[in-house]
Amino acid sequence: xxxxxxxxxxxxxxxxxxxxxxxxxxxxxxxxxxxxxxxxxxxxxxxxxxxxxxxxxxxxxxxxxxxxxxxxxxxxxxxxxxxxxxxxxxxxxxxxxxxxxxxxxxxxxxxxxxxxxxxxxxxxxx
Numbered sequence: 001x002x003x004x005x006x007x008x009x010x011x012x013x014x015x016x017x018x019x020x021x022x023x024x025x026x027x028x029x030x031x032x033x034x035x036x037x038x039x040x041x042x043x044x045x046x047x048x049x050x051x052x053x054x055x056x057x058x059x060x061x062x063x064x065x066x067x068x069x070x071x072x073x074x075x076x077x078x079x080x081x082x083x084x085x086x087x088x089x090x091x092x093x094x095x096x097x098x099x100x101x102x103x104x105x106x107x108x109x110x111x112x113x114x115x116x117x118x119x120x121x122x123x124x125x126x
Contacts, residue, residue: 095116098116102115
């Protein structure tokens with residue numbers, strides 16, 4: 001039994017001795033990974049903060065551009081409203097002038113070749 005015991009124990013001891021550098025290396029790497037894990041978490045947090053900052057910067061730039069476009073559009077609308085108001089005044093003057101010219105033709109005994117149709121006034125926004 002002594003020879004069988006030696007035949008079994010010696011290969012096991014040799015295998016343990018041969019595997020010990022690998023086992024030791026794995027154990028040391030596990031310890032290094034444990035130490036580095038907080039640093040990795042910090043680095044991930046810093047990167048996430050940088051990414052969020054960049055997104056906020058882009059969003060702020062887009063908002064600045066949209067506000068500028070809105071101001072420009074509002075200014076253009078104000079100009080167009082002024083032009084429409086001027087045209088409304090001009091059209092009113094022309095309507096009065098046309099009515100007077102038609103009345104003048106009729107008072108001179110002539111029949112006008114054209115008269116505007118009377119139309120009901122439309123409410124604002126129609």
